[in-house]
Amino acid sequence: MALKLNRIGDNVYCIDAAVNMGLITGDGGEALLVDAGIDDSVSRKVKRIIEENGFKLKGIIITHAHADHCGGAPHLVKTTGARVFSNAYEKTVLEFPIWEPVYLFSGAYPPAPLRNKFLLAPGVKVDGVLEAGVQTPEGFEVEILDLSGHTPGQIGVAAGGVLFCADSVIAPGYIEKHGVPLNADIKKALKTLDLLEERSEGFFVPSHGDPVENIRPVVSANRKRILETVEYVMESLREPRTAEEVLAGVCDRFGIVMGNMTQYYLMNLTVMAYIGYLLDEGEITNFYESGRQFFRVKTA
Ligand SMILES: [Zn+2]
The missing domain is CATH 3.60.15.10 (Ribonuclease Z/Hydroxyacylglutathione hydrolase-like)
Structure with a gap:
């Protein structure tokens, strides 16, 4: 075309x-x-x-x-x-x-x-x-x-x-x-x-x-989805979870169906960006158990 x-x-x-x-x-x-x-x-x-x-x-x-x-x-x-x-x-x-x-x-x-x-x-x-x-x-x-x-x-x-x-x-x-x-x-x-x-x-x-x-409406829609994702990741980390579990939860929450490695690793990058952001913001923390890394929200 x-x-x-x-x-x-x-x-x-x-x-x-x-x-x-x-x-x-x-x-x-x-x-x-x-x-x-x-x-x-x-x-x-x-x-x-x-x-x-x-x-x-x-x-x-x-x-x-x-x-x-x-x-x-x-x-x-x-x-x-x-x-x-x-x-x-x-x-x-x-x-x-x-x-x-x-x-x-x-x-x-x-x-x-x-x-x-x-x-x-x-x-x-x-x-x-x-x-x-x-x-x-x-x-x-x-x-x-x-x-x-x-x-x-x-x-x-x-x-x-x-x-x-x-x-x-x-x-x-x-x-x-x-x-x-x-x-x-x-x-x-x-x-x-x-x-x-x-x-x-x-x-x-x-x-x-x-x-x-x-x-502005386009910006609002993008910001809304980013903030919804932040909120979802925070919510899901009330329980300790691995990054892969957070990724699976995000897919479930936002209707993402994994079909190939390209899609998986791009979405994984995005989820790691949220995890990194929340670590830097002091909202979540990490620990290790049985060779796995877990994240969870910080408790006061
Ligand atoms: Zn691009």
Whole structure:
């Protein structure tokens, strides 16, 4: 299916796809892409739509190092010479993509079912690191936002009255479908939601779901589900439980059916993020028995 280029701001477009992408254009027809899709078949279509509209791709900002956002980048770099930009943390994974399945598998070498295209992207060299603030990659003036939480170094890109907010929020419909949004750092994810509510852009583009003019209901739905999950984990740890038992409980509570290793380890990462958050907040504690690690709420 061909992709569509929708104008949503001053020289700003959204490319609707499984993972939405952004296109920021200059007066001379040069273009800066936000995210690159999962693979060559997506990036080929992206390249076609950019060129059919008379633009020339100069740069690609990758919001975070998940394969569905960066897997298409090597093909675009090879065929257009575009330069790649990311946050410093995400650069390490973009350039050594095996880190993604490695950290999911507790730091051990990941078995074949985890070395799939959703977790293991082809590597791409990052030409420039973007800090939060106003930046000018390839001469395009954009504001980079720290939207960490979903991943440790996720960034958002604001330009022309539009904010590309990556996976900092997912559409309410996706929350129901997935149960609990994927987050690596709960404290930062909540801070990022606060930040999004303060923004005054006229258009917000989450990677999954439709662009919206009002981000607040989307933020509220995401925050609500995070807080419900915190509450559920606290409740379940009134009894000592292992991390795997907490994970099973979260799946049960939010209607998540485990079907494969990719799904298991992504959900496991999310549950570990909640456990880590509650440990750091001083709400829960851990102990060891019969070679197992248990967590439970702290009693006064
Ligand atoms: Zn992601």
